[in-house]
Amino acid sequence: MKLIQVDPRLVHPSVMHTLVENSVKTAITRPVALFGSVRSLAAFAIIASDGAMTQEPTAKETRPSEPLTAPELVTFVSKIAEQRCKTSFQALFGYFAPRLKAYLMRLGSDADQAEELVQEAMIMVWRKAASFDASQAAVSTWIFTIARNKRIDAIRREKRPEIDLEDPALVPQSESLADDIIEEQQDARRLKAAISRLSSEQATLIKMAYFGDKAHGAIAEETGLPLGTVKSRLRLALGHLRKELKEGAP
Amino acid sequence: MTSPSIHGRDGSNDTLPTNHVTDELLAAYAAGNLSEAQSLLVATHSALCPECRAAIAEFEAVGASFLEEIAPESMRAGSLDSVLARLDQEEMPANNVVQHPSSYSAPDRQIGEVLLPQPLRGYVGSDLRDVTWRPVIRGLEEAELKVSGPEFNVRLIKVAAGAAMPQHSHQGEELTLVLTGAYQDGSGRFARGDVQIADGDVDHQPTAEPDEACVCLIITDAPIKLTGRLGRLLNPFIRY
Numbered sequence: 001m002k003l004i005q006v007d008p009r010l011v012h013p014s015v016m017h018t019l020v021e022n023s024v025k026t027a028i029t030r031p032v033a034l035f036g037s038v039r040s041l042a043a044f045a046i047i048a049s050d051g052a053m054t055q056e057p058t059a060k061e062t063r064p065s066e067p068l069t070a071p072e073l074v075t076f077v078s079k080i081a082e083q084r085c086k087t088s089f090q091a092l093f094g095y096f097a098p099r100l101k102a103y104l105m106r107l108g109s110d111a112d113q114a115e116e117l118v119q120e121a122m123i124m125v126w127r128k129a130a131s132f133d134a135s136q137a138a139v140s141t142w143i144f145t146i147a148r149n150k151r152i153d154a155i156r157r158e159k160r161p162e163i164d165l166e167d168p169a170l171v172p173q174s175e176s177l178a179d180d181i182i183e184e185q186q187d188a189r190r191l192k193a194a195i196s197r198l199s200s201e202q203a204t205l206i207k208m209a210y211f212g213d214k215a216h217g218a219i220a221e222e223t224g225l226p227l228g229t230v231k232s233r234l235r236l237a238l239g240h241l242r243k244e245l246k247e248g249a250p
Numbered sequence: 251m252t253s254p255s256i257h258g259r260d261g262s263n264d265t266l267p268t269n270h271v272t273d274e275l276l277a278a279y280a281a282g283n284l285s286e287a288q289s290l291l292v293a294t295h296s297a298l299c300p301e302c303r304a305a306i307a308e309f310e311a312v313g314a315s316f317l318e319e320i321a322p323e324s325m326r327a328g329s330l331d332s333v334l335a336r337l338d339q340e341e342m343p344a345n346n347v348v349q350h351p352s353s354y355s356a357p358d359r360q361i362g363e364v365l366l367p368q369p370l371r372g373y374v375g376s377d378l379r380d381v382t383w384r385p386v387i388r389g390l391e392e393a394e395l396k397v398s399g400p401e402f403n404v405r406l407i408k409v410a411a412g413a414a415m416p417q418h419s420h421q422g423e424e425l426t427l428v429l430t431g432a433y434q435d436g437s438g439r440f441a442r443g444d445v446q447i448a449d450g451d452v453d454h455q456p457t458a459e460p461d462e463a464c465v466c467l468i469i470t471d472a473p474i475k476l477t478g479r480l481g482r483l484l485n486p487f488i489r490y
Contacts, residue, residue, distance in 0.1 A: 086334060093330055098322030105323055115326055119333050126337050137307060144314035148282035158286045158398040161293040161369035163303060169365040171266065171443065173300030191308075191315050209274075210281040210313050231274070238273035238309075245308055 068095055070188060073139035081129035092143070093122050100147045106211045107151065117154055121147040136165070138188065194244035202237035209234060267299045267443030271425075276302060280309030287402035287469045288425070290369055290395075291445070294467060295427050297367030298443035364430045370467065373397070374406065378430065378465060381406060389413030389458075404469045409433065409458040416481045419453040422472025431464030433457055453477050 068076075068091070076092050079085035097118050104114035124146050132142055152160050164170070195203055208219055220227045271292050278284040279292045296302040364378060373395045374381055383391035389410040397404040409415065411431070425447055432441035435454040440446050448454065455478075458464040476485050 086337070089337070090330065090334075093333065096317070097325050097329070099317045099320050101325060102320045102323040103317060106320070111323070114323070115329065118325065119329065119336075122333055123336060123340070127340060138311060138314065140314040140317060141307070141311045144317060145310055148313070152282050156286075156398075159372060161286065161290040161372065163293050163296050163306070164368040167297055167368040169297060169367045171298045171300060173304070188311075188315065191311055195312070195315065206277070206312070207316060209277055209283070210316055235272065235274055238277050241312070242273060242305065242308065 070138055070140075074134050077125075077129050077132050077134075077139055077142075080126060081132065089122075089126055092125060092139075096125075096140075096143050097122055100143070103211075104147070104151060109151070109155070113154075117147065117150050120154075121150045124150065140188075191245070194241060197244050198237060198240060201233070202240060205230070205234045205237045206241060209238075265441065265443070266301070267295065267441075267445070269438070269440060269444040269446060270299060270302055271295050271445050272447065273305070276305045277309045277312075280306050281313055285399050285402060287397045287399060287404045290373065290397060290404065291425050291427050291467060291469055293369035294367045294429075295443060295445050297369060364465075366429065370429075378406075383408055387416070390415065402469045402471055404467070407466050407468055409456070409464045409466075411458055411463050412460040414455055414457040416476050416484075417453065417455040417478035418474045418476050418481065420448050420450055420470070420472070420474050422449070422470060424448045424468065424470045424474065427467040429465045429467060431462040432459045433464045433466075434459065 073092070076085075076088035079088040080092075100118045100121060101111075101114045104117055105111065109117065121143070125143060128146070132139070137145075149160060149162075152158070195206075198206070205219065219225070220230045223230070225233075275284065275288060275292050276296075279289055279296075284292065292302075292306075296306060366374065366376060366378065374393070381393045383393055385391050386407075390413065391408045393406045395404045395406065406429075409431075425445060426440070428440050428442055428444050430442060432439060433456045434440070435446075435456045437446075437452070437454065440456075476482055
């Protein structure tokens, strides 16, 4: 679906209403398309704030749906850390909460549980903002790991052995390697490029590895391949991805 | 896998592991899909292995990148408001001072003591000398660790300096992580931080090097199988 971008200043309010309503209708009948167009919808929603969007109560919370840039994200987190800035928190919530919810549901949580875990994770973002270290990871990666850990703690109820970067027993990396790694992590485009260079089978296998414990079995069933074959193909895919990441390094 | 230049460092006598955990284990750890037992081994190895820590960070970034393309699920109406209300009840974090590594309350280190990596300290304490060992056979002691999940047996083993283990193979998969000392088998040498992954195709007789006892973390999903002439007779008695 392609939404026609209209400069709201040039459009009569009644026309804008029709535009907004049509977009909402289309979006509702084609939920996948909604993903790509929420930002434009939200722009309309702000203009048409006299009630046209009130049938869509969650629109406010899913507003910034285009990827926020890495520096934007870092600014939000540091504003939360330094000024307890709720506007920044809302921006992070609006972007990440619906995605984390979808991710947790893909991993088998029902909607209620996913909702609760996401809320817990986002509160953790608020609480731990001061400990976020932009030199260690991108904001999206940091939030991903917070949600991942919440899920392990809540669902598996087991200890979660964790690498502690302040551990005196930690064997440090050489400085040149450290620099490479930071650059690698911060370059989301390079990561995406590396993933896009994988074959679609390999990309699917890797995605499956993130989206559930049962994925191997499920892929085996779907493709009719033996479990061992699925596992060895996944191994190749992951090795290939790491190689792509290394080769794409600046 | 690793270029030698990465290992050539000065100012520290920490050696870097040359035998790593697999990419599948690293990715599954990053995705949060690994059992507690496997997580313990992966996290402990990675504390000693910057290369695998970097790989985990990469795989975490890969997971985060999938969030970007996932079709979002709307949060319930009012979800944001209720979270915002909860934030108001949050006190300012008491501990928002950045903790520097030097202020970290590390256990005092004594001469000859080997500091265990943090993930393992949660299970056995900070000092290997506090472990209660149970003798198994001459030259071999072990201590079982309590880890949730029935599918793995997790234990520390201590092989006396110079002692050889009975020749054996494996019915399932065995992951061995060296914590102190070193051992050798037909396939090579394994020292602090190194991981050996052995299955039914590996039939070996690990032997600790002569100058120091070798302590390892081992996780197995099935008993080993003794393959030596005498050992075969003992198979029915092996726990795992």
